[in-house]
Amino acid sequence: MAERKRRIPGWLRFLRERVPVNVEVFEELSKEPVPNHMKNWWYCLGGTPLILLGIQILTGILLTFYYVPSPDAAHASVDKITRALPFGWWIRSLHHWGANLMVIAVTLHMIRVFFTGAYRKPRELNWMIGVGLLIVTLGFGFTGYALVYDQRSYWAATVGINIAEQAPLVGPWAARLLRGGATVNPTTLTRLFVFHIGALPTLMLILVAFHVFLMRIHGIMEIDAPPAVQETPLTVKEDRKGKRRFDPDRYFAFFPDHITTEMIVALFLLTFLTMLAIVFPAPLGAPANPDETPLHIKPEWYFFPIFRWLKLTPLPLFMGGMILAGFALVFWPFLEGAWRRRRPGSEAAMLVGAASVLTVLLFLIWEALS
Amino acid sequence: MSEQTGSTSVSLQFKKVIVALFAVAFIAAVVMVGLIERERAKPEKAAVFHADEKSQQCINCHEEKHIAVNWIRQWQQSRHAEKGIGCIACHEAKKDDKDKWEHEGFLVTHVPSPRDCYGCHEKQVEQFENSHHAKASNFIGSLDNILGEVVEGGPAANLGCKQCHGSTVALDDKGVPVAGSWPNTGIGRKNPDGSQGTCTACHTRHMFSKQQAREPRTCGRCHMGPDHPQIEIFEESKHGIMFTAFRERMALDADEWIVGKTYTAAPTCATCHMSATTTQDLNHDVGIRIAWTLRPLVSKRMEDWEAKRDRMKGVCLECHAQTWVNNYFRMYDDAVNLYNNKFAIPAQNIMNKLTEAGKLESTPFADPIRWTFFELWHHEGRRARMGASMMGPDFTQWHGFYEVAKHFYAKFIPEAEALLPGVSKEALDMPEHAWKQGMTEEQIKQMLDFYQNRYGQSIE
DSSP states (O other): OHHHHHHSOHHHHHHHHHSOOOHHHHHHHHTOEEEGGGGSGGGGTTHHHHHHHHHHHHHHHHHHTTOOOSTTTHHHHHHIIIIISTTHHHHHHHHHHHHHHHHHHHHHHHHHHHHTTTTSTTOHHHHHHHHHHHHHHHHHHHHHHHHTOBHHHHHHHHHHHHHHHTSTTHHHHHHHHHHTSSSOOHHHHHHHHHIIIIIHHHHHHHHHHHHHHHHHHHOOOOTTSOHHHHTSOGGGOBOTTSOBOOOTTTEEEIIIIIHHHHHHHHHHHHHHHHHHHHHSOOOOOSBOOTTOOOSOOOOOGGGHHHHHHHHHSOHHHHHHHHHHHHHHHHTHHHHHHHHHHHSTTOOHHHHHHHHHHHHHHHHHHHHHHO | OHHHHGGGHHHHHHHHHHHHHHHHHHHHHHHHHHHHHHHHHSGGGSSOOOOOHHHHHHHHHHHHHTSSHHHHHHHHTSHHHHHTOOHHHHHBOOTTOTTOEEETTEEEOSOOOHHHHHTTOHHHHHHHHTSTGGGTTTTTTSHHHHIIIIIIIHHHHHHTHHHHHOOBOOBOTTSOBOTTTOSOOOTTOBOTTSOBOOGGGTSOTTTOOHHHHHSHHHHHTTSOSSSOOHHHHHHHSHHHHHHHHTGGGSOTTOSSOBBTTTBOSOOOHHHHHTSBOSSSOOOSOTTTTOOEEOSSSSOEEOTTHHHHHHHHHHHHTTTSOHHHHHHHHHHHHHHHHHIIIIIIHHHHHHHHHHHHTTOSOSSTTOSHHHHHHHHIIIIIIHHHHHHHHTTOHHHHIIIIIHHHHHHIIIIIHHHHHHHSTTTTHHHHTSGGGGGGGOOOHHHHHHHHHHHHHHHOOOOO
16 A cells, blocks of 8 residues: 555645545546447537537637727727737637537537437426527627627627517617617627626536536436436446446447547537638628618528518517517427327427428528528 | 447547547648748738739849848739739830939839829829829929028928929939939929829838828828928817727728718818719819918919819718808808908018018018018918818917917017018008907907908808
């Protein structure tokens, strides 16, 4: 024993004495059993947004070093980042494309969770947190796009806030909160900036922590397993010595197997984002001009379906539809649970899901082409 | 561990290979970013440029000998370089040209002139040649020129007056410009090829930028100082304040620059005097919208002044409403008339009387009163009028009319009276000067009524 102690380097002993945690617990945690279906790439979509979040945080911090959140200087600072600063265009383009891919990854992850029924008992709350994460992601997109402060970004933000203002009860309050006044004014940019780099990241990290925590304590849903197995968290299975064990034919280890897969995803994303940055660098239009409303105002593409819905319907119907869709999305696991209790084995969710995805896609393409 | 990963060990190995492949791919992508960055960092790569064969020879030789290489760098960032307009297009000379210079096997000129620009910018050069700018060096014989060349001395004039007004470029027997006459980018420069003016006064070589010409500071190089402080007046005015506050919204580098369309934040000198509006085209004749001449002792209406005033009003109307514009010009005209009638014409009459009475030396600036008189109209008088013309309140008042009044009453009149007693009586008998005799309340009221009637405060 004494011999073994001598082999521990001094710095490690120092660290262990001051951070007296049981290393074995971490080792154990790293061996989280992962169902074999996760070897399929399609099932890596949950980790993808997390990787992208890391990229966004890193590039976002670098951009914040030079970005100036004031109406007079915002566009000029973005221009400086893009044209004058070494590697500025690359970092900005990574952030720009990272944001786009983030929306895609989150959406695909939700679609996958939906169609595999992974939101069902006992994972309903995690679905709701996931919906929260989607909303926060869109919030990031909206506020981030506004910060560029070119004509498109300025007017998209103005119109976006005006639309939000129409929501019953909270709308006017939320619009005032975002704008810092009755109309868009110099404070608005500061507020959007604070949301983008302060409030939303904090909210997102809290939600992600809960999302991952719930995912870990429930274990990952086994797609092919019977409901009884799905509802039993995998992590509580222990052998007589208290060690967790699992069937290697059905599961593989989080470390190193799954983490290697995620590394591949991370490296692929970095390469892909860099290629996008090279081929399609983040654009920058003419500086925002509050006196000159452009002929065609369009939000970012991920708001296209909502924008098209707005164009198609009178405002009360638009708001009603949005509230109904939002309610259905958030409480979907419970709505479907109630339905399935009446009609066990019903796969109506597949129809609802397919119809919803197709409608959103149709609206998106329609708006893009208009 | 093995029992946990046993069945996946093969795929784990495979995954590691993929990790390695993607790591290489990512490193390659980052290297590509690095290469792009290195290219971007080169100043000469900031713009795409093309040089013809002869021009490329010029570039190679200058690069090799490291002579004026930054001119090459600047040219490479210019629109000229993008379009393939090289050194030769502007610098090439013909056998018969006075300014031809045999240089490394080429016949070139040191001094490209508007005539060289004319080949491509025909309309702009024609407009410019009609302007006062092109004739700015025709001031030989003027009081300013005698002051610079004689009273002060030639070297001062070479680096002072002539750098703005323009020199007459003189050549040695090899066709090389001589010191004293060149370097010079004065806007009315007399060029060896017989042309007058220089485009590079505002579109500095070798970037020849539109953006630079739209910058108020470009005009401020010459339009500043005690006798024509336009840049200071602009900076004091609301227009200048708006420009400073919102210059990033001015789109100064836009290809097409139209007030009310491309930008709305503020006007610059170019906006009002030359640039395009939604109703007028860009015009390189800087006087096309100027109705008064504020330069001479007594301001005069320019030829065809009504049309010029309408053009200027047209610019104002891009932002302001009709009543605002009409009232402003009424107030401006009143201020100029006040200066003319109350100070300039009476002072001129007094000087004429002193001359007729033989009280003045024949040489300009030989008598102290001539300096006083010169500054009265040339410095203070212009400041007052120019301040009024460009809405600079402090230049209209304290740097302008106050100084005019102070020097008229407290310096000029006493100096004139000392030379010829009673010479100013006629002038001072004008109702505008009656206050000097002391006034009752009733007389003050009459005086205010007089100003109201004569200069008006009514709305047109």
